[in-house]
Amino acid sequence: MSAVIEHRPNPPFDIERDIDQIRADFPILSMRVGDKPLVYLDNAASSQMPQRVIDRIVRYQTHEHSNIHRAVHYLSETATAQYEAARGKVRAFINAGSEREIVLTSGTTDAINLVMHGYGRKFVDAGDEIVISAIEHHANIVPWQMLCEERGAKLKVIPVTDAGELAFDAYQALLNPRVKLVCITHVSNALGTIVPIKDYIDAAHLHGIPVLVDGAQAAPHLPVDVQALGCDFYAFSGHKVCGPTGIGVLFGRAEWLEKMQPFKGGGDMISSVSFEKTTYNVIPYKFEAGTPPIMAAIALGEALDYLSEIGLSTIARREHELLAYATDEVSHIGGLRIIGTAERKAAVLSMVVEGIHPHDLGTLLNEDGVAIRTGHHCAQPVMTRFKVPATARASFAFYNTFAEVDALVASLKRAKSVFGVG
């Protein structure tokens, strides 16, 4: 554990007051790109990791590693206890009712595919419908297309307004007894829109339709309470909440997980195996075949502790301040247009600049040490809808500063002068 943590003032945190300490928690933030300080604004793609999570990984591999749920020796029992403790931390982080409802996966994509196989292939038949939205990440589109193709079901899409908000009335009109699942994002990765997800869940439940929420972009940025939301499934990734890659979470209500078929077959997901018949393990283990990413799960638990100590409400407020400041600053740049202007947004700023392709923008910004994401953000239907080939996306985390927003703005202006546009 690093000394910085121990000298922390007690919560509630004031991020602006404590920003130097918070940034010191993340060793990568002090690196340089060429001769420029790194300005990391690609947090929607992947967040950075605090030293205490890095230390946790080292401690695990140094003193605790073994396979879990198997042997009776000391290390295996230690690793098993730590892995299950991480499951408990995940449960608390999203306020699930029981650890039985927390399946550890390899990421959000894996979690959604688990529901596609476990629920979709069991309960979706020809003529049924799956409802998704127009602002989904490919990870919440493609599995459902595959399912629909296989089962002869239909994919229905909730339209999006020019501001990037979902059309609730149109959504309600899509709900009918043929709909077997609604799959919808909590926060759009390409536009930043925060979907008022509870309204969507409540409306589906009026028709008895379960709802899967893609929380990959929401879990790092705002408090999530799956019991208050009432969702049936909630998925998110470890590497976007200051944890490592290779670990993710599927929350599933126990009544669904019990009824679903396993996704992958193998060790750990069984209670007994013979060549005549295999009996599956209880939930959540039924869905965790093979040796899981033990180290990554334990590190995820540490990352969630870190975020929880700062407080998700504090993080959300900080990121909103950064977004408001950045939105205001870039709006003074001529020829720059923000794609995604929903009333409620997470700290995502998707931009296009007239006369400069987003990839050229990304290359020029990189030279100033400014790391943004350029491209379609795995949301090609969003790009098509807003008639842009790609966008340049800056996405902020609580550890970003107002000075970094200034660096972004200065770099955007420099890019314009290189291209001779304004």
Add this chain to the structure above:
Amino acid sequence: MSVSNQLYQEVILDHNRKPRNWGALAAANHRAEGHNPLCGDHIVLTLDVGGDGTLAALGFEGEGCAICKASASMMTTVVKGKSVSEAETMVQQFRDMATGKLDPERDPHQLGRLKVFAGVKDLPSRVKCAILPWHTLLAALHRDPVASTEDPTS
């Protein structure tokens, strides 16, 4: 010189703003589409290969970044009038330059002012932007309808 100053020279910015040979040829006898699925660059190249085996005319259109568009524009001006085999040699040389295998200041080449693209070798994520038009040219010459930067053989 910084990477962007080296790469985003006036000649490239000029071809980006005013691409030469823009549009589809009415009398094309070769055509191919080039697509980079990672970044969305997409170009359509049409060729008129004359009876004498030279590239009599070329046209291109599409959507892409400055590197891709300028590379396509300059390519069309440079290979016009060349024989198919000369064009193929240039494709190979351009590809080698963009990936750092050919140093235009040291190694022999026929690339001429295309050497302004040499700096792209230091930007691995942009190499494909520069090469896409050249892959597309090869595809058109070989009558493959589609070239992709993700083709493992390319």
